[in-house]
Amino acid sequence: MQSTGDIKLIPTEIRNKLIELKNSQDIAYKARSDNYDNFLKELSKATALGYNPNLLPLRGASKVPNQLFKDLNLENHYSDIALIVISSYFAKDLGERETLRQLNSILENVNSLFNIINEEMGTPYKDIERVFNEYKTFNLLISQGKTVDEIIAVIKAQDRKDPEYNISERYINVLGYYYLNTLKQKDDALKVFKLNIEMYSESWNTYDSYAECLLRMGDIEKGITFYKKSLELNPENANAVKVLSELKVEPKKL
Numbered sequence: 001m002q003s004t005g006d007i008k009l010i011p012t013e014i015r016n017k018l019i020e021l022k023n024s025q026d027i028a029y030k031a032r033s034d035n036y037d038n039f040l041k042e043l044s045k046a047t048a049l050g051y052n053p054n055l056l057p058l059r060g061a062s063k064v065p066n067q068l069f070k071d072l073n074l075e076n077h078y079s080d081i082a083l084i085v086i087s088s089y090f091a092k093d094l095g096e097r098e099t100l101r102q103l104n105s106i107l108e109n110v111n112s113l114f115n116i117i118n119e120e121m122g123t124p125y126k127d128i129e130r131v132f133n134e135y136k137t138f139n140l141l142i143s144q145g146k147t148v149d150e151i152i153a154v155i156k157a158q159d160r161k162d163p164e165y166n167i168s169e170r171y172i173n174v175l176g177y178y179y180l181n182t183l184k185q186k187d188d189a190l191k192v193f194k195l196n197i198e199m200y201s202e203s204w205n206t207y208d209s210y211a212e213c214l215l216r217m218g219d220i221e222k223g224i225t226f227y228k229k230s231l232e233l234n235p236e237n238a239n240a241v242k243v244l245s246e247l248k249v250e251p252k253k254l
Contacts, residue, residue: 017113028102035095039088046084049077137166148188152195169200173209186217204234224249
């Protein structure tokens with residue numbers, strides 16, 4: 001299907017359930033959005049009568065002058081304001097309960113769809129949680145402020161045969177370049193690339209990335225050493241040949 005774009009290649013039952021799931025998601029999303037919009041619309045009616053939903057005053061803001069309350073005749077609107085506010089929150093609560101019901105229904109559909117697809121594939125997964133775990137990355141740990149040393153500790157603690165996180169050579173390499181190019185943390189990037197060499201010592205690409213990081217840190221001599229190691233494992237590594245040539249190191253002499 002990825003090659004042809006022909007959705008008809010998906011078995012009919014799975015295709016119909018995918019379409020049904022997408023429709024349910026769209027309905028739930030629209031219902032949630034409409035519920036919130038209606039809540040704000042109703043609450044604005046109370047605001048027009050003088051209701052102030054801000055419980056905490058803004059910094060630097062003074063209390064509302066008593067004259068304003070008198071001009072708005074708020075005392076005459078207290079009952080109307082109370083009814084509007086109460087009914088707004090009541091309707092909002094009902095809408096959220098309905099959204100929750102829809103989401104639970106979607107979750108049931110997802111589980112049902114998973115079982116069908118899993119069976120069609122020959123049941124490669126024990127349960128649906130296993131699917132999510134296989135695609136679990138370290139982005140969450142980074143967003144939580146975990147240091148590179150803490151993330152490396154998590155990687156080393158993984159069961160190589162059944163890891164909780166994605167500890168593939170490719171992903172660890174991507175993580176290294178994230179520290180190197182995005183965060184501009186060369187020392188941390190070097191630690192990740194070094195870990196990748198330790199875990200995948202037979203991969204020429206791990207040495208190539210480690211060498212690149214060393215060069216960008218100014219350690220030319222050591223960088224050349226690891227580019228040479230990468231070429232030993234893969235003489236066709238065009239990047240290593242190019243970099244070494246630029247450094248006046250003849251590839252043919254390696």
